[in-house]
Amino acid sequence: MASEEWSKSEKTIARRAFDLAYERECAALADEVRRLADRIAGPDDIWKIHDFLRRKRKEIDEKYDYRYSVLIFVFARLLGEGWLEESELAGLSDDKLAKIQFLAGTADQQS
């Protein structure tokens, strides 16, 4: 999979889908931060927000890795976690889509 080739149009689709997922996940995170901030009842709740954001930053930094050598895995994860829909990857080669669906566990089971 390391020798995966990405055409120019595939790169455009990939970049758009990647950015879309990132925006969505960050928007959900922002909602969660606002919810936690509204519920602060004491100092401990502040430090819990800090710990939560530290974990999330690490997780998101690791997840959103835009290297073509790993992008199939990244999209599979984003699909599996619900940050992307398959239709948003339309235009990638059938081979790439099949791999992404297989890894995400969303491939048809009919074979």
Next chain:
Amino acid sequence: MASEEWSKSEKTIARRAFDLAYERECAALADEVRRLADRIAGPDDIWKIHDFLRRKRKEIDEKYDYRYSVLIFVFARLLGEGWLEESELAGLSDDKLAKIQFLAGTADQQS
């Protein structure tokens, strides 16, 4: 100043004042976190809250050091920063209060 003796009643006053300042500073911090959370407009704003909280946690952890050997300095700082009022330290020995006021820069300039 390392040989400072704290009577039982002074320890009670000190603990109360220390906790009061901590609660106040954390309440102000909570207000700031809620304000920042309400203004999140994009991913960068989330990571700014994380960075802000990381700095604040370090600063507050270092500042609120309840060892009798450093408590005079701690109270001087809390007084200087406005988290405590002099009246909330009433009951400490005149010697301690004079040192705290001197270090906080709140001593009378008349002498």
